[in-house]
Amino acid sequence: MTQLSVIVYGRDVQGLLGPCLDSVAGQLPPDAELVTAAVGEFALEAAQGRGGTVVTLPDGTGDAAARAAGAERASGTWLWFVHAKDRLPAGAPRALLDRLAEVGDAAEQGRVDVVVADHVRSTWRTTGASGADAGRLARVGRRDLPAADVPDLLRVRPLLGNRALRAAFWHEHRAELTAADASAAAPVAEMFTARAALVLAERIACLEHVIVEARELRPESLPPVTAEQRYGFVAAYEELHRLMELREAPVRPRALLYDLMATETMRIVAREPMPEEVAREFFHRASAAARRLRPEGHQRPAGAEGVRRRLLEEDAYPRYRAFQSANRKRRAARTAVRAGRKQVGAKVRDLHYRRALREPIDPQLAVFSAYWDRGVACSPAAIAAELAERAPHIRPVWVVSSAAEPLLPPGTEHVVPGTRRYWEVLARAAYLVNNVNFPNAVVKRPDAVHLQTHHGTPLKKMGLDQFDYPTASRGLDFDALLARVDKWDYSVSANSHSTRMWEHAYPSRYVSLDHGYPRNDVYYRAGAAEIRAVRDRLGIAPGRRAVLYAPTHRDYEAAWTPRLDLAALAERLGDDTVLLVRGHYFYGGAASPLAGLRRSGRVIDVSAYDPVEELALASDALVTDYSSIMFDYANLDRPIITFADDWETYARTRGVYFDLMAEPPGHVARTQEELTELLASDAWCDEASAKVRDRFRRRFCEFDDGHAAERVVRRVFLGEPEEALPPVVPVESRTPAPTPEEATR
Incomplete structure (x- = not known):
């Protein structure tokens, strides 16, 4: 007989359902079952392959309805409702089952309907904080008592995850236990049910053991609470008092x-x-x-x-x-x-800025910035170019540092950070577009639109997910970060993985645009002439193989030191191969370690070359470590080699979202010798690498099809509805830009 049904319910909010289910399925005893009431497509995807019974519910199903649906499919004597965002600590199911066995044997004077246990609380910035409930539970101890004798248990945090309900009790009192569901917000409905269970129970037992880690989501990441839901809070308490009166408490x-x-x-x-x-x-x-x-x-x-x-x-x-x-x-x-x-x-600055903020907003003004004001680049540049075609009435102004001014394309209207005109433009712009963030002092006007394009697919931990990695988050002000995130109206994404990770790392109320990265459109639009022109500018002769080497920044290194002996590698590969070496932009101000290499034509330092998309188009293959360039480059369907000599150190100090060694975009080399052997033979472009690259492309190039900028411009700047936009072309139906070899034909 199944003693306990663990009912995990809800949406896959901020990507937390998977860890929740793993925490359950990984320690479920034989006399317990898992029932997942999965709300929406993402929740269903997360639940598949993790065992147990899956109840499929349409998107929009509320938590209360999901709980009820899960309970209907449960076969256990006891029900344990666990929200999709929460987790079970190690040993929690076994501890609860042992206590349930005790109360089943010891309740001689009446039936125990509810077992209340301890919990820990986590937020978007803290983990495992305990509260005052342990003392209240300890005062009850191992006794099981009538509900009226333990009123202080009403002060125990009113969650369903920190208590188990006898299934017969749930079904008998379901109408009373869910009386507040229709009128209140989900947390209020849960509060009501958790406390109503104590009011209605015949007897209550306690467990001085933490059985759930309750995760509080950042309020700014959740839908606003409506007026009726606010009033539902009062109504819920009124209903609890009514239940007490009926029970003659x-x-x-x-x-x-x-x-x-x-x-x-x-x-x-x-x-x-x-x-x-x-x-x-x-x-x-x-x-x-x-x-x-x-x-x-x-x-x-x-x-x-x-x-x-x-x-x-x-x-x-x-x-x-x-x-x-x-x-x-x-x-x-x-x-x-x-x-x-x-x-x-x-x-003084604020006074001038505040005056400008009182001026009417300019509906035809859009401010663009990329990479902390480094110039016209990345997805903001692709969006600005698309605007010129589809919405020429909107005037783009770029924020560019004084050092980058000489590199601007002729005729680019721009402002320099900190100047008077800079603050005037920021104050009056109807649109603000960036692939990082604008300064903390920038005010979010209600009628202005902030568009966050990001600048890569995340392998490494980002945003709030860096909290547990002090090496990576050193000096990061999480409060200021969240204040910047709260200004976003839209967040652009290239794939479902990114959408979920942004939602988790940057919890707020922005709208995710699953439209693809505009900067990657060029990988489907560039033709043979453009590729030949880039190679000519770089001095790459027709027929030579060009390998782009683009490593990422390491938080535990103060400056960039190539992890490869580039001179030796170039010598081993011979005159038929040229290495395009690009250092990470974090090290832009440092002297290049490539300067001492003999100018043989086999190694070209392209660290200062922009845009990087042109380097990708000009190359026959990519060698990188953990840089997000791999996700963009995969659009070209050309070979990618991962050089991972320090993967374990990187993953431990920076934190990663998935195991790149298990899901690489191509061959993996752990030493220079392995990398050299791959490039010196035909293995770099063999069938095995093509197969894993195909899986990688389908996952991480999901929305990139050459029409991302069009979708973003039409949705954000022209206000077209989602259903009117061009649908994403399936991966198998796309035609990437020609390879350098094809471009010479």
Whole structure:
């Protein structure tokens, strides 16, 4: 007989369902089963191959409906609802099963309906923080008691993941347990069900063991809470009080529930962003509930909390806001004194910028930047070029550093960072396009559009995912990062992998544009003449093989040192091969270590050559390590060799999203000897490398088909709906640019 059904439910939010299922399936005892209520296509994909029963639910299905669907398919005596974003610590299923076996044998005076356990809490920046629940659970110990005797358990964090419900109890009371589902936001509905289970249970047992790691998602990454969902919070507490009245609960649990309601509603008013009319109505409804449900003789707490409670019960919203404002002013005054000295220099700039922000926005002005103002490059450049064709009424202005000004194409309208015109342009632009981020001081105007194009597919950990890698995140201000991310309206993606990783690493409310990277359009549009022209500029004679070597930056190295003996490699490959060597742009200011190589024509330093897409078009093959160039280059369907002499060190210090050694784009060389042998023989372009490259292309070149810039421009700048855009051409139906050999025919 199945003792426990673990019901994992919900969407694959921010790519967390896979780790959740792995944490369950990897330690599921024989007397337990896994039921996954998968909402949407991504969740179904994550659930496949991980065992158990999968219930397929359409996108848009709410958490409450997913829980119910999973429970219907469960066969266990006990149900354990685990949200798709959470994880089970090692040993949690076994510990819970052991406790369930105990309560099944020990409940002589009545049936135990709920077992409450401990949890740890993780956020987008912290991991495994414990709370105050352990002490409450310890006071109950191994006893199982009537619900009325353990009212303090109502204070245990109201999650479904930290408690198990007897299946018969769930089915008997399902209507009462889910009474708040229709009117409240998902967390409120879960709170209601978790606490309603304690109210309705005949007896309750505890487990002093952490059985779930509850992950809190960043609020800015979730859909805004509607007014009706706000009001549903008050309604949920009113329904909990009604259930207590029906059960004739004693005064103490009712008083405790009342205190929870008052404290939590006041916290929402104080901390949650709401329109003024919604906040006022929420306060009014909470006040009505507080007056109606206050137990007879109940005493308010002392101090500021008591003042807040009195104002709530009196429905004194204006006085509450005045009280809140006075407290904020006192705190702000103290903060201002500390920060005053730092703000003197910024005030002049801010004054001018603020004046510009009061001017009307210019609907025909678009500001572009790439690689921290290095010039016209990457996807922003491809989008600007497409704009000139499809929306010539929009005027592009580039942000370019003074050092990069001489390299600009003639006639490029631009501004230099920090100048007066720079701040004027940023203040009035209707569109801001960047492949990194604009400075922290840039204000997100409500009617301006921020388009984040990114500059590669992530292999290495990015954004908040760097939190656990101090070598990579040294000096990174995560709060400032999140503030920049919150300004994004759109995030461009080249493949589903990137979409999920951006959602996870940069949680906010932007819209993901699964349109492909505009900079990669050239890999399907360039013709033989363009390829011959690039090779001529580089001095590569027809018939010579050109190998592009483009390694990435390493956080544990202060400067770039080639990991290959390039002179020896060039000598071994002979005159028929030329090495195009490109150092990472992070080292742009350093002296090139290639300068000392004898100019034999076998090695060309292209570190300063832009755009890099032209180098890819001119080459016959790519050698890289962990650079994102591999994902872009795969569009050309030309050989890629991964030189991974320090993969373990890189993966450990930088953090990676998948094992490149298990899923490479072609052959892997761990030593220079192996690399030399591959390039000196025909292995570099053999059938085996073509097969793994095909799998790699299908996964990581998913949306790149030569029409990415068109889709972005039509969607963002021209406002066309998603369904009106050109559909993505399947990988097998695409024709990449000709190879250098084909270009000479």
